Amino acid sequence: MRAPDGFPPSLQPLLARIADRRAARSEAALQADIRQLLLAADVGLHALYYCAIESRAEGNYLSAILNSPALTALVRPLMSYSKDERHIDKHLWKLPIPRYDDADPTHQRLAELGQDQCLFVAGLDLEEGRHFVTLRRRVRAELAAHPARAEIEAIVIEMLG
Template sequence: MAYSASGMHVAAAIVDDPAAIIEHALYYCAIDSRAEGHYLSAVLNSPALTTLARPLMSYGKDERHIDKHVWKLPIPRYDDGNVLHRQLAELGQQQSETVAGLHLSEGTNFVALRRQVRAELARHPATPEIDTVVMEMLG
């Protein structure tokens, strides 16, 4: 799994290719299962996470580096026995399938691509439910 190192919003995704090279502007973490990856993607990509992390950010030159503040939130490790975690994993998988079906143009600036994916996730029917669960879990 990889997620962005900078920006006002986190962009997270499961990396399927074990030979993938993770660029220096991304963080990488190993996941024990796809369900854990979908759970983390749902949490990290949720607008609720941005809302909860924003007050932790300084408002000077670094306010766009949300990555420094995400892990100050009490994000629990994935637990397959936890109903909310499994629910987020399922919803995250639905979002992942939608994003995988997008036609993202190679050569397009990564900022524009992240904006396009974020807009698609904002319209996704699972997003309100993910936000509610994330707020309940972390808020």
């Protein structure tokens, strides 16, 4: 399987593992999903974190939560300096983020909102070759203006706050 344009060769084994697990899906759809995940999850390719998910809905649910500024605000007191977002990954799972429950209407709604944001970010015209910090800043600004932001924030604060 060929990695999509702009996908670092060092991540090719990850792409292969995902492909093995998702053999029933088309290659184009899988590559689009991976690129979309990397952009929507606000991941800098210098430090890629991933986890197994049971469904696309669970991935969208987590994307909505993890991209929420409310999550950052809730994690900040758990961080050693509480002033920036460096190494936020070491602390965010200390919050009581519930496992996705497809029978829970709140989880379903977050999954829907996360999918909306994911599709929105995937449609952004992001300049190839730009530094990841510049791209991350742009994605965050666009997500801050997204219509789903306020509802996601309210749900995340109620769920975790």
